[in-house]
Amino acid sequence: MEYNSIQELLELALAEETTIAEIVLKVEAEESELSEADVKARMLENLKVMQKSIKAGREKKIESAGGLVGEEAAKMSDYIAGRPGLLYLQAVTDALAVAEVNAGMGKIVAGPTAGSSGIVPAVVVATGEQLGKSDEEMMMSLFTASGLGYVVSRKATLAGAAGGCQAECGVGSAMAAGAAVELHGGTPEMVVHAFALALKNLLGLVCDPVAGLVEVPCVKRNGFSASHGLTAAAMALAGIKSVIPPDEVVLAMTEIGDALPASLKETSKGGLAVTPTGEKIACRLRK
Numbered sequence: 001m002e003y004n005s006i007q008e009l010l011e012l013a014l015a016e017e018t019t020i021a022e023i024v025l026k027v028e029a030e031e032s033e034l035s036e037a038d039v040k041a042r043m044l045e046n047l048k049v050m051q052k053s054i055k056a057g058r059e060k061k062i063e064s065a066g067g068l069v070g071e072e073a074a075k076m077s078d079y080i081a082g083r084p085g086l087l088y089l090q091a092v093t094d095a096l097a098v099a100e101v102n103a104g105m106g107k108i109v110a111g112p113t114a115g116s117s118g119i120v121p122a123v124v125v126a127t128g129e130q131l132g133k134s135d136e137e138m139m140m141s142l143f144t145a146s147g148l149g150y151v152v153s154r155k156a157t158l159a160g161a162a163g164g165c166q167a168e169c170g171v172g173s174a175m176a177a178g179a180a181v182e183l184h185g186g187t188p189e190m191v192v193h194a195f196a197l198a199l200k201n202l203l204g205l206v207c208d209p210v211a212g213l214v215e216v217p218c219v220k221r222n223g224f225s226a227s228h229g230l231t232a233a234a235m236a237l238a239g240i241k242s243v244i245p246p247d248e249v250v251l252a253m254t255e256i257g258d259a260l261p262a263s264l265k266e267t268s269k270g271g272l273a274v275t276p277t278g279e280k281i282a283c284r285l286r287k
């Protein structure tokens with residue numbers, strides 16, 4: 001069994017009358033020559049790292065390399081403390097938390113990349129907690145996210161240096177959207193449409209980190225991308241479909257990434273990085 005496109009992944013799930021997560025798990029077990037139980041145990045380890053990074057970012061100020069970020073998650077935690085039940089805000093907080101841990105060189109799961117590592121954990125854990133899901137169920141939804149990301153890694157890119165931030169936070173948001181649909185018990189079609197809806201709306205997002213550090217705009221962009229993924233999941237669960245099929249959205253991402261100038265692909269020579277404030281920060285940090 002194998003899949004090289006999101007359409008093929010969907011068709012496998014439909015043919016087997018199962019979930020996308022189960023298909024991704026089966027393929028991973030076959031390819032790695034491990035038992036499904038071993039593959040699941042490895043994914044559970046990833047979930048544990050994600051949960052720990054969320055906790056670490058929520059609870060304490062992070063010392064980042066450039067000192068440009070580090071207390072966003074703590075501020076959001078304080079803000080939402082009196083506003084329980086707001087799934088979006090919990091996911092935003094947790095995405096900030098993990099992205100800050102990454103900026104502070106802490107341990108994260110780089111899915112799809114380190115710079116966009118806050119989005120999938122935040123959406124999966126916040127949705128899972130809200131729905132009362134077990135760790136096993138949250139872990140299975142990570143297979144959904146990873147199957148979708150795997151296709152992008154084969155057909156396009158997951159690197160900001162090659163495709164801009166659409167390939168990092170855009171894909172992270174789309175992977176998270178698919179995982180959230182699966183946690184809600186949505187159909188495989190809903191999963192792939194959530195993916196397409198989220199990615200479509202982040203096409204063209206440039207990579208322009210201030211001073212070359214994965215701090216500004218990266219950390220806050222993780223927070224926004226988490227809420228974006230939840231919106232896409234809600235639309236798909238409501239029955240809204242992407243007119244452009246998921247694989248064609250990935251193709252469009254590649255074309256847009258190729259068309260972006262090098263200044264907007266992680267070189268810090270364009271966009272926010274060369275604003276007066278961005279330049280000033282870069283100059284200060286060089287000294």
Ligand code: SF4
Pocket residue numbers: 115116159160161164165166168169206207208209213214215217218221266
């Ligand atoms: S702006 Fe660039 S470095 Fe920052 S998260 Fe996006 S792709 Fe990664």
